[in-house]
Amino acid sequence: MQAEHLEICDFLRRHPPFSELPEERLNWVASQMEVAYFKAGTEVLRLGDEIDALHVIRSGSVEVFRRNGDLYNRLSEGGIFGELGLLRDRRVRFPVSTLEDTLIYLLPESAFNTLFEEHELFADFVEVEDRTRLRQAVSRREANELMTAPVSALISRAPVTLSVHSTAREAAIKMTEEGAASLLLVKEDESGAATAMAGIVTDQDIRDRLVTPGLDYDTPVSEIMTEAPISVAHNQLVFEAMLVMLRHNIHHLPVMGRGKAIGIIELPDIIRYESQNSLFVVSSIFRQPDQEGLAALVPDVRACFRRMVAEDANSRMIGSALAVIGRSFKQRLLELAEEFLGPPPVPYCFLALGSMARDEQSIVTDQDNALVLSDTFDPERHDDYFAKLAAFVCDGLNACGYPYCNGDIMATNRRWRQPLKVWEGYFSEWIERPSPEFLLNSSIFFDLNGVWGKTEWAEKLYHLIRTKAQRQPRFLACMARNALGRTPPLGFFRDFVMETDGRQSNSVNMKRRGTAPFVDLVRVHALAVGSSALNTFERLEDVIEADILPRGRGQDLRDALEFIALMRLRHQALDLDAGREPDNNIEPENLSEFERKHLKGAFQILSDAQKFLRYRYAPNRAL
Template sequence: MNTSAATPRDTDDSIRLATLPVRALLRRAPVTVAPDTPIHTAARLMRDERVSSLLVVHENRLIGLVTDRDLRNRVLAAGLDPQSAVVDVATTVVQTVDVGDHAFDALLLMARLNVHHVPVLDDGRVVGIITATDLQQQQSNSAVNLAGAIYAQESLEDLVQVSARIGELQRQLAAAGTPAHAAGRLVSAMTDALTSRLLQLGEARFGPPPVPYAWVAAGSQARNEQTAKSDQDNCLVLDDAYDPATHGAYFERLARWVCDGLNACGYVYCPGEMMAMTDAWRQPLARWRAYFRQWIEEPQPKALMLTCVFFDQRFVHGERSLLDALRAEVLQRTPGQRIFLAHMVSNALTHQPPLGWLGGIHTIRSGKHEGTIDLKHSGIVPIIDLARVYALAGGLLAVSTRERLAGAAHSGEITAERTRDLIDALDFLADLRIQHQARLLAEGRAADNYLHLHELSELERRHLKDAFTVVKELQGVLERRYLAGRF
């Protein structure tokens, strides 16, 4: 296994993949055929159009995919009549990507499924196809090879060894001056890859799932904002055909296998047990709908404080439609629910920037981290909380903090100017955090979020104060909007 360090050029390629939308890779309109097209006609079309695959489409709906490999293995080698319909040799269970997805997501999908062609959809309509060749022109030899290495492992022990390289990836990204949001996306993608591979190994060990499921990331992984210092937050959404007596033991074993595996790979158990291995967070879709209905329509402050992590959710593995259905319903319910939003704001205000009455920065006064500031809970988390409230108030699909803030400006939840201020504050604080963690990792120490002010220049301290001031002011705006006279 190759464990050599990546070059700066490799790291630059990783950044491009993490931010490049799939639509930028589309070079031509899709070449399509109807399901009943004869195979020999389809083959001639592939020759004439100089393509290695065709999309089988009926009434603008994707039916399947046929590649030159299919023609070789399923037609010529099998002696199939070339007059047969092309749909007979097509792959009809096809994974797709959306035009707005990132190129890195498409490459990880190809690595996970060991495929070389992925159709691209725009609002359910086929708009093109991307191939491994398209991505090879963009791909990194660091993050992408690491993802490929993850999917190639056959045991938990091997995954633990490979996962040790994720810290090195973060150090390389920090050394290259990678923006924190791009670095977070790459690090989160490695967690996705580890999770998917653990699920694949779990299904090989325990057998195929008895009913469909969606493995869902929550918290920082869902927001694509992970760093080397992250615990795990996840859950399972099961098909409503799930029967606890018949299927419960299988999914309990599978969930514990994955959560234990992630812990062994350095993603420690969630202190609040917000994990799929916890019975409450491994439930059928109907139960999840009931959870969110109660949280939104009958909010209890303590319950929301514990479960707000589940308002940041992203599909990782399994049946995507299960989560899509859940999120669509949640975001239809949250706008206009002022009591619920007031409780969310109240919880968000528990994390405050460390500014005194005169605007000075206060450090932690006692304990293990005396003399430091907590970059995560005093700076980054308050912005995450603000963005979450904006997203829920506006019914926004976005999960990442930056995308939520951008969407909030369009929905009117916050002005464009204040959005830019918050994004600038987030970028500054997140960059400080990732550089701080990279320094600790380079020294052989565990990454943390506690920064001594003497590590900063005078200019950086002024920027830090400005970032905290922006956050505090916008917390005040939400407090006046939702909490004035309420509690």
């Protein structure tokens, strides 16, 4: 009779990748196992030896080493090793020794191969490299179609169009006939064929711009339309279209293909709860009459964030939506400030710096901002106004869940409230005569975005940065040096975070040890290739395009960053769910075995990328 290996089945059932196997498979796996005991301090696998089984730790713990003797990993009950050797050339690639008395279950090669062939999840888990495993984990999460589908997938019909020379009445009749909530107005050539889009008119325009002001119904439609409306390209992603709608607070969006409008997507087309929800938050921000009203929206912002996480939005989507919300708070506060203080004496531009500029905001964030003033600014006469304006906005942001910046990088700091030419001087100085000490805490100045007023000045400054930085190896070396200041941990061991030197701690700060070094690293490459992007994922695309990374590494970086960023956001959402104040720390006991493996893989990719940065930009030159 077939022997039943109860103990071994019980154990396998509790540990991935075996936990993914069907029940009837488990007893077969158990019946194939071999068992071996090793006392503490014994070599289990020697580099280069032949390997004939997947090793599964039943009890005890082991240390895995690199070829050069560096500690690579520490594994305990449920940990597996030897899969790399089995999948490659049947030679031990990472030597292993026991840390404690250890009992190991060994799955012989033939049984391992059977599982690898027949069970996809098993194969995924033991797949050749951590980076591959990570990519699959990331792509599985992105199964949500609205997040990855192109906008064109949402178009159900050609846009309803009418000549721009029609009257408002004709437009209304056409909309009623077609059952359309919006209408594109087109220019026509002599033959009557549509040539170009002139504008868009919506139900709301007819209400707000025609009926309410009491205009004649035969008013030319061109007088009530929105000229040259904002549009998206047909191949942009649905979530990008949502972001455009969010950012501009619009509900109808023409979709362009080959220079022509091929459809209109409307808010109801995107019945994603999170988008409705974040749109709702944005529009209520603009309706608040005062700072108290804005501060009262904090729970809504948090609820919106939790919903996006719960619905498997990706980190880019969440980061952008939160940045749009943050930007809206700033814009509304500035509107209110100008109402209160009167119109500004000289033009200005309010800057967002750091994560908001990069569209990568999380729910735990402080405010980083600055003011760029007109070159006609006269401190004697004007600074009193701008000091008050800055205080109004920064105090307001603090009340709305964006605490003051510890490093005092805020418009309230006189140093960061200066005319455009002073700012140009700052950046030229930083880039041409960089000092490592200054740049240490100032990398966020290189992520800047205008949110209010003369936003073109922000673009001008960024243009200056990217044209100068590219030609300054010493500046890039300084930035690289800073980017190497924070390193990821090695991995996890039991309920501890393990450092490269084997030290263990209770939690890992996913910003300081994860997303921040990633952002710093990608910024250096992006500045080096003259990328005009601010978002780290977009910068990475430019860097990949410029072909300065070893082949395939760009994609690895993208996956690893997505995984780390999402993990950070998800744990913040978990904190909120549990009624705790969210932070950036993750405790290993809250991670599944899968998450630990993927996180270790992602940290490894970051660590490798830091080594490459060191090699490419010679950061020691910065000394």
